[in-house]
Amino acid sequence: MAALVSRLAETLPEARGAALQETDDLRQFAGFDSLGILETLVWLESEFDITIPDEDLDVENFQSVGRMADFVLTHR
Template sequence: MTLDKDSIIAAIKTKVVEIARTLDCDASDLQPDEIIPATGVIDSAGLLELLAWFESTYDLHIASEDFTIDNLGSMEMMANFLLKRKSIL
C-alpha cells in the first residue's frame, strides 16, 4: 500500500463513492477539500463505516479526541491526518 497523499485521497474517494452508491447518491464529483458530512452524500452510518474502513485499511487507531472535522472532515484532511500520524508528513 502506497502512503502518498494522492493515493490515500484516491482510496478514500473510492470508499466514499461506494458508500454513497448504497444510499442512491453520487459522490463521484466530490472534491478532496469538501467537508464530507456537509455534502450529504453519505449519512451518519456511512461516516462511521468510512472511518472504520480508514482505521482498518491504514492500521490506525483514532482516539476519540481526534474525531474532529479538522482532522477527518474531508478526504484531504484525512490524508494529512494519516500522514502526520504515520510520521510521513
C-alpha cells in the same frame, strides 16, 4: 487519496460519478451521516493500520478527502 475517493464513492451513492475534490465538504452528502462517518473511520483504521484516538473524533478532521488524507499521514 485515490483509495479514499474510491471508498467514499462506495459508501456515498450520491458521490458516485461525481469528481470529488480534495476540499469538498462531505457533509453535503446525505450518506455522510453519523453511520457513514463511523463506517469511514473504521475503514480508515483498517485500511491504513492506524488507531483514531477518542480525542481526535471530531468531524472537522474528516469532513473532506484532504483532511482525511492529512489525518492518516500524521497518524501513520
